[in-house]
Amino acid sequence: MGPNGETVGIVPTDQALKLAQEADLDLVEIAPMGKPPVCKLMDYGKFKYENAQKAREARRNQTNVIIKEMKLRPKIDAHDYETKKGHVVRFLKAGDKVKITIMFRGREQHRPELGYRLLQKLAEDVQELGFVESNPKQDGRNMTMVIGPHKKKAEAKAEVKAAKEERRAEREAEAALDAAAQAERVAQKPAAQKKERGRSENLDPEIDA
Missing domain, CATH: 3.10.20.80 (Translation initiation factor 3 (IF-3), N-terminal domain)
Structure with a gap:
């Protein structure tokens, strides 16, 4: 050739x-x-x-696929559920997959519907950020499900970077305003002192006499 x-x-x-x-x-x-x-x-x-x-x-x-894991109990209370969901939301926003594991103990193993309903609820709560990539399945004493992010890792990183830049710009703008206000107060202070001295001189008894 x-x-x-x-x-x-x-x-x-x-x-x-x-x-x-x-x-x-x-x-x-x-x-x-x-x-x-x-x-x-x-x-x-x-x-x-x-x-x-x-x-x-x-x-x-190249995007490195990272799978995070979050473990829940089938009878988890509302507060703990919100905390765990918050972690899942954070992982999805970062562009990571999340493996949700429901851990059954004792008699709970005979109530798989509890785990299934919990996984279904979690999937619905985070559906704006992720989708069910792997449907719930029983694995011994555990039930697992994988939720994949809608956004790729690179897109998520770009958004996080842009948000950081925006916050930095806001902090710099606030610092500039604070500095300008401080400079204005410093500039006004001598004028106020001069005015105060003039008022004291007018109140001097010898001058009034």
Whole structure:
């Protein structure tokens, strides 16, 4: 193959090397198992550099799937449920999957419907942030369900970063307003002191006499 992907045809190795030398290129074997093997005329240094760039870009865009786990009891009280739900919401907002595990003890194992209803309620409560990726299933003494986030990890990170930048800008604006107010108070203080001194001089008995 030529440098632009065109087909040169089957040629002896020494002739292929001569073609590469004349074009100031390298002869690179790209399909050694082919019959005959396939080679291409190319700038091998440039080829390696571009491949390294592509690999770095792929790693940068790669999203690491993280599965968080939240454990609940089938008869969990309202306060604890809200706390656990808050954690699930935080995980989903961060772009992470969440594995919900309902732990049964003793006679609770004979009431799987309690766990199923609880998982169903949790899925409904967080449906704006995530979806049921793996339906509830019994696993020994436990019942599990996986909720996946609607937003990808990269999108969630971008939103968190934007929110942090917005909060930082608000703090800087508040600090600037506080500094301006402090400067105004400092500027007004000498004028007030001067006015007070003038009032004291007018009240001096010797001057009034």
